[in-house]
Amino acid sequence: MSLALDEILRLPGLQDMRVRAGARHLQRRVRWPYVAENEGIAEWVMGGELVFVTGINHPRGENNLLSLVEDGEAVGIAGMVILTGGSFIQHIPPAVIARAEQLGLPLIEQPYALKMVVVTHLIGTALVQMSQERRSRNDILGQLLTGDYPSLAIARQRAAHLQLALDGPRRLVALRLSAVDGLFQRHGLAQGERLWQGTRQALEDLLEAWCRGRPEAVTAHLAGDLFVLLLPDAPDLRSALADLHRQLAALAGEMGLFMGLSSPAEDCARYRQALNEARQALEVAQNLRPATGLCDFSELGVLRLLQGIVDRSLLDDFVTQTLGPLRSTGRKQPNTLLHTLDALLMENGNGFKAGQRLGVHRNTINQRMQRIEQLSGQSLDDPLFRMNAAVAMLIWRMTEAQGKE
Structure with missing residues (x-):
């Protein structure tokens, strides 16, 4: 049960709350409001x-506020709200705002005239309503x-x-963390559970x-360890998912994460299928571990055999053995011939269409075709070579080498 900070700030009645720092991180999720009564919050x-x-219950000078900001970011709070304008905190010191901005911690100013009971009631009510709506969804x-x-x-x-x-x-995209058993083996049940649930x-x-x-x-x-996305089909979907995987993998840390499309x-009516x-x-x-973290069902015909x-x-x-001779490791673009071979395979050996796909002149394609045949010792007209090359290209596209290009 959570709301994003930007969703909270848009609640009717909270328009007087001002973001003073960390505006780029307002997507952070708020589980519940907490009023700090003690000197520290860690x-x-x-x-x-x-x-x-x-x-109200503890003096909040600049040093204390700086300490709260440091501790809050360290323990992973969603954000901090400082009440100003009353007899306790007249204003937020510039050093506190600067440090919160540096850490990326959302810092919000609330005037004392906006009663705490009103703010917490609005947030609590919104959290309950959101929870009910999410349950229905x-x-x-x-x-x-x-x-x-x-x-x-x-x-x-x-x-x-x-x-x-x-x-x-x-x-549909199905996502799952991998190597979870190793997490518990390395950290034990208690710490492993905290890391697992936190991740x-x-x-x-993020999703x-x-x-x-x-x-x-x-x-x-869904119940269990599977995350599911339902996405409109779009030309940039594969690249968008590759970028999403990079973000998710950074959060997954010592665990891996893979996706199926x-x-x-x-x-x-076809969602189950x-x-x-x-x-x-x-x-x-999960078995072939592609660099992009993603496998497309449309490619499963060969991949199911390979796994x-x-x-x-x-x-x-x-x-x-199949593609190695075509790589020019000493050049700025070592995989030019591989990309050319890939285009030729996609166009059924049609050099003119392959040139259009790559945006190069027909003469250039012809020169590259000759070079491919010379280096591989194979003919592009040989159906066996084209079959082997297509399978090898499919594996190569999923390798770490391509992911580092």
Whole structure:
């Protein structure tokens, strides 16, 4: 149960609250409000709180406020609100604002005229309403994703009532953390559980913030360890998901994270099938460990066979033997011939169309084709070489080497 800081600041009645620092981090999620009564807060918060500082029960000079900002950021509070204008804290010292901005901690100023009881009531009510709405959204999405609904017509009506954008084609993404067992082995059950739950919450917050920035994107929370995204199909989807994976992987830390992408589902009646596809793609991604962290169900035909190969070195050797001679390691663009071969395979060996795909002149393509055949010792007209090259290219696109280009 949480609200983003920017959602709280938009609540009717809170328009007098001003953001003084950390405006770039207003997507942080607030679990509950907490009024700081003691000199410090490190012992009294667990992370995710919106901490209110009044100065009523303890003097709040510049040094104390700086200490609160440092401690708050260290323990992971969502933000800090300082009440000003009364007889306790006249203003927020510039040094406190500067330090909060430097740390990226959202710092909000609240006038004493805006009563605390009003603010906490508005936030508490919004958190309860949000929790109820989220429960309903997860319920209907869970029914559609599992196919366990009494009536598809009612399910669609409920989705429309909850303003869930489910019309039109959607692609499903299944996400899961990996190497979780190693986390508990290294840190023990108690610390491992804290790290596991903290990481899951951080991933959930990032996914929700990411979806808010993409029109019609929806995140679903199912029972278990699976995260699910429902996304409109778009030309930039693969690159957007690769960027999302980089952000998620940074949060996952010592655990890995992989994603499986379904083929397009024309409407919500196909969500169950799409989720099965995304799960299958996720399983392949976990086994083959692509650099982008993502596997597309549309590529599973060959990849499902490849994941059955236990010894990964066999795949690496196959790629090296097939494509290795085409790499020019001493050049600024060592993979030019590989990209050319990829374009030729996609265009069924048509040099003219491959040139258009790459944006290069036909003569350049012809020269590269000759170079590919010379270095590989194979003919581009040989169907066996083209089959081997297509499989090798598929593996290569998922390797760490490409991810570092």
